[in-house]
Amino acid sequence: MDRLDALKTIAAQASRGELAFPANVEASIRLQQALQDPDCHADLATRLIQADPLLAARTVAIANSVAYNRSGTEISSVRSAVQRLGVRTLQSLVAAVIVRQIGSRQADPALQAKVNLLWQHTAHVAALAMVIARRVTHVDPDTALFAGIVHEVGAFYLLSRAAEFPGILDGEPEEWIGHGEIDIGHAVLDRLMVPEPVMAAIAAMWGGMRALPPENLGDTLLLADDLAPVPSPMHTRPGATTPQAARTIDFAIGEGTFDQVLRESAHEVEALYAVLML
Template structure:
């Protein structure tokens, strides 16, 4: 792929995301419906449940999440959407809407040329989201729901770039160049996309900076949580192709904080992590 082609795809995206009328990918349609509903001050669980029930996949995920060990430690079965929303809270519904939207994109026929990369990206995203929620709940005062949402959208720039790259045959045929484009631009594109969607400034910052090296002694902020969750997930569930980059050195995690204590925490949280990932995946 030529530099001119790289410039064209980035120019197209910049034009879309900086204009007065933003042309969002169709895979975000359901997310916009949920976001619009959640902004209504008089929104009730019944009204939100009616919206969600119109989307079978989302209904299934909402109920599955409500029955997960992490959300429902009592184990009492929840079988309807309204009860599920009551259990997980309205803000968690936003996370599920993004999970559904991104999964639908990756399962679309047009993404077939990127199947292997898409699977890695999806697995990485689910792992980061689950890790972020567990880390936030057990180690910080950060909202677990906010942490899970940040995990789900932290690489939305990669999803978006892939959805546009399919329109550039030379890019489809050049995995090395595609990989370089994704690595270099996904953070900035993700920031711009979320900004155009009206997301909070704090979220924009943590998404753009989630891979910037730093030293962390204790987890305090949403940015800390996302950074550590992403680093941990990259050890076994990274989306980058090992042919085009150097794998993450596990020793680097020792710079963050006591990795032995973290290992114990993750071992104790394994059931929560598995239940959250299963709930968010198909």
């Protein structure tokens, strides 16, 4: 089976809802579904997180990180961590766990190296998106963080299946965009119950051009993607700016400039990135 046929096969399976996830991903998806329930309060979230020892330990560690522990007060319980982070932040953290779990079953060192690079890119985009949302576009920062975390989930899924289809990652990146990213990405996002506004913003990344100054969630993601110091190892989106050229992006924001915002927020971006790399 050649590369294009392999991409079409995976895309067709994904479109039919035939997604091959590890068992731990399915468990995390059920947790994500519970957290997205409007009736999910802090006590229920605490019990759900405590049921997964690894996630419980990670939640406490993240609550004590520089990004979320502004007071410097250390906590040791899941309940306190949930209260500090909030349910919406927990949704993003569980989404990060799911995305990493999807790519974690690779035994091939070359494929695992791509997975690791893709997660570094993802973490940078998510951290930048949250800061740009808060300081520039004024869209919801929690939504921007979540969108940044899941924006490459289709590529993670493709990497998780790559060993079954030798040579599928050969050739031009445009083939992945044209024959797999939209169908595969949309199907995986749908399975993860990603809200439609977030899906629309991510779809804009697959072929969209950002506006300057950025105005909406899609622009926020596109700008964060351009600014990420680690590019995606899977493809370069049409119209993307190289990381070197992206450093020159600047425009007026009220009394200041975007460059000033980036410099003032550098520590916050680094802290959020560190959280996602835990």
